[in-house]
Amino acid sequence: MNKDEAHSQVELESSDDHRYIIFYLGQELYATPLTATREVVEVLPTKAIPNTVESFIGVCNLRGQIVGVVDLRRRFAIPENGAEGSGVYFVFDVNGGAIAAQIDSILCVDLIPPESLDTKPNLVTKFPQKYIIGIAKYRDRLVTVVDFRSILSHEELISLEIQEKKAA
Amino acid sequence: MDLAQSFLGIFLDEVEDTLQHWESDCLKLNKGESKAAALQSVFRHAHNLKGTAKSVGQVAFAEFVHSAEDLITLLMNDKIACTPDTVALLLECQAVLASWGAGLRADPQHVEQTQALAARLKLAASAGGLQPLQKLSSVTKAVAGDIFWADEVNTQSKAEPGSAAPATGEQVPLDVVKVAPGAVPVAEDTLRVPVARIDALIRLAGELAIQSAILTNATRNEAPMERQTQQAAALIAKAVSDLQTEALNLRMQSVGGLLQRMERVLRDVSRQLGKEIAIQVSGSEVELDKSVLERMKDPLVHILRNAVDHGVEDKETRVAAGKAAVANISVSAEQTSGSVTLTIRDDGKGLDKEKIFSKAVEKGLIDPSSKLFDADVFSLIFLPGFSTADRVTDVSGRGVGMDVVKRAVDEIGGKISIESSRGKGTTFQINIPSSLSITDVIIVDVESNLYAVPIQDIEEVVHINSLRAETVSGSSMMINLRGKVIPLKKLSMFLSNTESRESVESDRVAIVARSGRDSVALEVDRIFGQQSVVVRKLDGKLQKVPGFSGGTILQNGEPGMIVHLPTILNHFAQERAGS
Numbered sequence: 001m002n003k004d005e006a007h008s009q010v011e012l013e014s015s016d017d018h019r020y021i022i023f024y025l026g027q028e029l030y031a032t033p034l035t036a037t038r039e040v041v042e043v044l045p046t047k048a049i050p051n052t053v054e055s056f057i058g059v060c061n062l063r064g065q066i067v068g069v070v071d072l073r074r075r076f077a078i079p080e081n082g083a084e085g086s087g088v089y090f091v092f093d094v095n096g097g098a099i100a101a102q103i104d105s106i107l108c109v110d111l112i113p114p115e116s117l118d119t120k121p122n123l124v125t126k127f128p129q130k131y132i133i134g135i136a137k138y139r140d141r142l143v144t145v146v147d148f149r150s151i152l153s154h155e156e157l158i159s160l161e162i163q164e165k166k167a168a
Numbered sequence: 169m170d171l172a173q174s175f176l177g178i179f180l181d182e183v184e185d186t187l188q189h190w191e192s193d194c195l196k197l198n199k200g201e202s203k204a205a206a207l208q209s210v211f212r213h214a215h216n217l218k219g220t221a222k223s224v225g226q227v228a229f230a231e232f233v234h235s236a237e238d239l240i241t242l243l244m245n246d247k248i249a250c251t252p253d254t255v256a257l258l259l260e261c262q263a264v265l266a267s268w269g270a271g272l273r274a275d276p277q278h279v280e281q282t283q284a285l286a287a288r289l290k291l292a293a294s295a296g297g298l299q300p301l302q303k304l305s306s307v308t309k310a311v312a313g314d315i316f317w318a319d320e321v322n323t324q325s326k327a328e329p330g331s332a333a334p335a336t337g338e339q340v341p342l343d344v345v346k347v348a349p350g351a352v353p354v355a356e357d358t359l360r361v362p363v364a365r366i367d368a369l370i371r372l373a374g375e376l377a378i379q380s381a382i383l384t385n386a387t388r389n390e391a392p393m394e395r396q397t398q399q400a401a402a403l404i405a406k407a408v409s410d411l412q413t414e415a416l417n418l419r420m421q422s423v424g425g426l427l428q429r430m431e432r433v434l435r436d437v438s439r440q441l442g443k444e445i446a447i448q449v450s451g452s453e454v455e456l457d458k459s460v461l462e463r464m465k466d467p468l469v470h471i472l473r474n475a476v477d478h479g480v481e482d483k484e485t486r487v488a489a490g491k492a493a494v495a496n497i498s499v500s501a502e503q504t505s506g507s508v509t510l511t512i513r514d515d516g517k518g519l520d521k522e523k524i525f526s527k528a529v530e531k532g533l534i535d536p537s538s539k540l541f542d543a544d545v546f547s548l549i550f551l552p553g554f555s556t557a558d559r560v561t562d563v564s565g566r567g568v569g570m571d572v573v574k575r576a577v578d579e580i581g582g583k584i585s586i587e588s589s590r591g592k593g594t595t596f597q598i599n600i601p602s603s604l605s606i607t608d609v610i611i612v613d614v615e616s617n618l619y620a621v622p623i624q625d626i627e628e629v630v631h632i633n634s635l636r637a638e639t640v641s642g643s644s645m646m647i648n649l650r651g652k653v654i655p656l657k658k659l660s661m662f663l664s665n666t667e668s669r670e671s672v673e674s675d676r677v678a679i680v681a682r683s684g685r686d687s688v689a690l691e692v693d694r695i696f697g698q699q700s701v702v703v704r705k706l707d708g709k710l711q712k713v714p715g716f717s718g719g720t721i722l723q724n725g726e727p728g729m730i731v732h733l734p735t736i737l738n739h740f741a742q743e744r745a746g747s
Binding site: 045046047048049050051052059060061063064065066067068094095096097098099155157158162 | 618714
């Protein structure tokens with residue numbers, strides 16, 4: 001594929017920065033642009049919030065800020081990898097505040113050069129197509145590059161039941 | 169325009185006050201008493217005067233004060249000697265400024281002729297050879313935007329003495345004011361600080377308080393530690409809590425300015441409508457959080473306009489009804505613990521119950537067969553789209569307003585109530601929290617999840633076992649609370665995470681909350697007692713989750729949601745209506 005074209009696609013987040021956080025969700029490897037992530041913290045105690053969707057774990061105390069946490073595995077029906085208790089939060093700044101996403105573990109932060117990123121992959125994933133940045137080859141493995149920040153900023157937290165009641 | 173004039177009024181009051189101090193300081197200088205302290209005091213007065221003058225747009229005034237300030241700085245730093253001549257010059261400045269102030273009272277555009285004196289000031293200053301205040305003036309200019317006055321910062325106890333001076337970058341002996349014998353305490357010295365800075369301080373103090381609470385909790389529960397360590401932890405907790413209180417106090421402003429504005433509105437409106445009204449204002453010294461104060465401004469003015477327009481009758485009607493020709497309206501603010509009550513009372517014709525009722529029926533807001541208590545009839549006027557004014561006037565009666573008032577009060581967690589009797593008058597009472605950032609809550613356990621419920625929303629806490637709880641018409645539980653039968657709901661029906669389970673505990677408790685005329689008892693699993701929490705605004709998406717007004721960090725460091733009982737009661741009421 002044409003290199004320039006790849007460039008223009010990745011521009012979503014940052015035009016020059018090709019650094020990504022590469023991490024595990026279940027058994028699969030994913031990557032998300034580093035610059036779109038505010039911080040990475042270890043798993044914090046959470047408190048469940050009623051009337052929210054199942055994939056919304058609850059809120060945590062992130063240095064005095066109350067931040068909601070979404071479990072990405074539950075959200076996208078990714079089988080757990082069995083290593084219970086492990087996990088990391090990605091914290092994203094989305095419009096209107098911070099939101100955290102729980103993933104399994106981080107592999108590394110590394111460059112994924114545009115030439116090894118296929119931005120028009122022909123595949124069906126669990127994620128909405130518009131948030132897929134591409135598929136990359138990384139150390140002989142395939143990594144799905146997803147714009148998780150955008151996914152989270154469009155995430156609906158309130159349970160369907162309540163939403164329907166409101167609409168009614 | 170009104171506002172600008174009232175600001176100018178405040179400024180001129182300050183000018184008079186400050187110049188008095190200026191004079192007494194100069195007299196002290198003349199006598200050679202505590203020279204450094206007196207100079208520093210003059211400097212501070214000049215500096216503040218300059219700031220205020222700029223903030224009300226009196227640029228020429230500020231410039232003149234600035235040139236005097238230059239001279240004082242040189243004197244302070246011993247760049248020029250403090251001779252009787254220079255003191256006389258400072259006194260001359262004082263006299264000119266006093267006459268300038270008097271001129272401004274008569275004509276807001278007044279500018280005093282000061283060229284000659286300013287030239288002499290420059291000449292005297294040039295003996296010192298420097299223009300030391302360049303930096304300071306740029307600092308003053310930089311402090312623009314959202315600024316308010318930290319009222320009555322007592323220089324001796326709270327702020328650093330001479331806090332204005334370090335901005336010059338000059339070496340100023342900081343503790344002179346304290347040490348110097350006979351130095352007059354500068355009680356009303358103020359400092360202009362951007363709100364954002366104070367908010368940052370409050371945020372930090374809040375975070376510190378949370379961490380300190382966690383620490384205190386740990387010292388109680390964990391392995392015994394050294395006495396000294398324990399004491400230190402206790403002292404830190406105390407200092408942090410004081411720090412937080414002081415930080416929050418920085419945002420407090422007296423309601424005086426608001427009351428003054430209301431007085432002004434009343435004068436204008438009553439003149440416009442040709443009504444003669446005497447106003448009594450009390451409680452100007454009561455303090456409210458700046459943001460609360462700002463949000464209450466429009467609602468209060470609206471109530472007042474209504475009182476003048478609809479509440480108070482015209483002279484002829486009053487005399488015919490055997491009342492005094494001059495109507496009375498009183499506006500008062502009263503501080504109670506943690507909250508402030510604002511009262512607007514008129515001795516007009518009172519609210520017309522029948523008219524309100526029929527209007528509400530006419531607008532389809534209530535059912536014609538409903539039987540309502542007086543208070544409930546009155547509160548109909550808070551419904552959106554309600555207006556009983558026969559004619560639409562400039563002053564009020566556009567059909568918007570009272571619902572906006574109610575909403576503004578609701579938003580800050582306040583309560584509004586109306587009392588009115590026919591022919592005697594109407595009283596509006598608004599009870600609002602004096603500070604937005606800290607609230608007293610009861611911690612409750614619902615299905616092993618802790619929630620904070622603001623005390624202001626709770627009427628009482630009851631033990632269900634001691635009351636007769638009965639099932640009425642199949643499903644709904646009712647309890648008999650001192651002869652009043654109220655519904656009993658499980659709070660877990662709204663705040664549920666898991667499948668609801670039967671409560672088998674022997675000690676069942678409920679919080680009683682009121683919505684409108686109805687009280688509802690909400691059963692919880694446990695009550696943990698009361699505490700003060702720092703309210704955190706919830707971020708974007710969390711805001712939309714129903715039933716919560718905010719979040720907080722509990723003493724154990726866990727996040728806790730602050731329950732908004734009105735939403736939940738509303739939910740139950742709708743359920744009832746739906747079934």
